[in-house]
Amino acid sequence: MMKAIFNYTCLFLLFVLTSFSGKKEQKINIVFIGDSITEGGALANPKTEAPPIYVAQLLKQHKGISSVNVNNKGFSGHTTVDFLPKNDIDFPKVVKVADLFAQDKTAVLLFSIMLGTNDSAMFGPNGAPVQAVQYKDNLSALINTLIEKYPDAKFVIQYPLWYSPNTDNNTGYMQEGLDRLSSYFPQIETLYGEYKLSHPNKVYLGDNGVFRFFQKSHKKLFKPENGKHGVFYLHPNAEGSKALAEFWAKGILKAINQ
Numbered sequence: 001m002m003k004a005i006f007n008y009t010c011l012f013l014l015f016v017l018t019s020f021s022g023k024k025e026q027k028i029n030i031v032f033i034g035d036s037i038t039e040g041g042a043l044a045n046p047k048t049e050a051p052p053i054y055v056a057q058l059l060k061q062h063k064g065i066s067s068v069n070v071n072n073k074g075f076s077g078h079t080t081v082d083f084l085p086k087n088d089i090d091f092p093k094v095v096k097v098a099d100l101f102a103q104d105k106t107a108v109l110l111f112s113i114m115l116g117t118n119d120s121a122m123f124g125p126n127g128a129p130v131q132a133v134q135y136k137d138n139l140s141a142l143i144n145t146l147i148e149k150y151p152d153a154k155f156v157i158q159y160p161l162w163y164s165p166n167t168d169n170n171t172g173y174m175q176e177g178l179d180r181l182s183s184y185f186p187q188i189e190t191l192y193g194e195y196k197l198s199h200p201n202k203v204y205l206g207d208n209g210v211f212r213f214f215q216k217s218h219k220k221l222f223k224p225e226n227g228k229h230g231v232f233y234l235h236p237n238a239e240g241s242k243a244l245a246e247f248w249a250k251g252i253l254k255a256i257n258q
Contacts, residue, residue: 025066026108026256028059029101031073031094033083033113033142037161037244038074042223042235049238050074054245055112059252069107071097077171079118080138081127085145089126095149102150108256109153111146112248113139114206116160117173117234120181124171129180136187140194147199155195156251157188158206161236161244162215166229173234185211201258206251210244217243 032038032052040050047053056068073094075082085091094111101109119130119138130138143155160181167173188205195203214221214236221240222233236244 025064027067027069027104027106028065028110028252028256029069029104029107030055030110030112030252031071031098031101033090033094033111034074034115035078035118036074036076037117037235038072038114039076040072040074040241041076042225043238043241046072049241051236051241051245051248052112054242055248055252058245058249062253064257067107069101071101073097077118077125078115079125079127079130080115080135080142081119081130083115083142084138085141091142091145094146098146098150098153102153109150110156110252110255111143111153112156112158112206112252113142114158114160114248115139116181116184117163118171120160120173120177120184122172122174122176128171129177132180132183132187135184136191139188140191143195143203147202153202154255155203156206156248156255157192157203158248158251159185159188159208159210162211162218164218164233166227167232167234168228169225169232169234170228174229182211204251204255204258207247210247213243213247214240 040046043049050072052070052072056070059065059068083090118125119128119135121128165175165178192205218233221236221243223235223237224231
């Protein structure tokens with residue numbers, strides 16, 4: 001009798017130890033939604049140097065992650081207006097790849113969203129200038145539709161990058177655009193607060209230090225480009241792409257670990 005009790009005790013302890021020995025490794029499928037910065041527009045080889053590629057490399061280094069698949073849906077010059085489901089421009093492209101990713105029920109489906117640079121322009125991109133409240137409403141419409149279609153997915157709203165106040169490449173950004181871009185940040189945080197209540201553990205914020213980091217080191221991290229008002233800084237270079245990926249990875253890790 002004592003021997004049987006001892007054996008059952010050993011089995012129970014073994015079960016407890018194996019159950020708590022560590023988290024199960026996760027598979028992650030990420031759809032990146034963005035503009036030319038996400039696309040890697042200023043890079044020599046976007047297919048190997050765009051930020052989503054570096055994000056995948058960074059995430060694979062974590063012990064709790066077994067595999068990472070990414071798909072880059074960054075489109076040069078595009079805005080939140082282009083991604084609105086009702087406009088049928090970029091949204092079908094997002095859904096097409098997300099449907100494929102969602103077939104793997106063993107993987108976490110995640111959307112990483114960084115939009116706003118083109119929204120903030122004075123003229124040029126679709127819908128620009130997009131005012132702050134409308135920017136929030138556009139993001140909300142996009143995320144709400146994706147949540148309804150992919151109820152198990154997670155979302156990270158990444159903060160837009162700084163650009164130089166003389167930026168004008170036949171699309172007018174300038175100081176007015178930069179000020180408008182900054183006005184989006186409180187809207188992002190308000191939107192996050194709303195989702196925290198309505199959809200707990202679904203929507204997360206990226207690292208808000210990215211704007212100031214790129215502003216401080218812009219000559220090192222951006223490709224200098226010639227415009228109507230001199231050399232401007234808008235698109236990250238290869239080093240900037242790696243730095244941006246580090247900021248994005250922080251928000252993504254926060255989302256998948258909660």
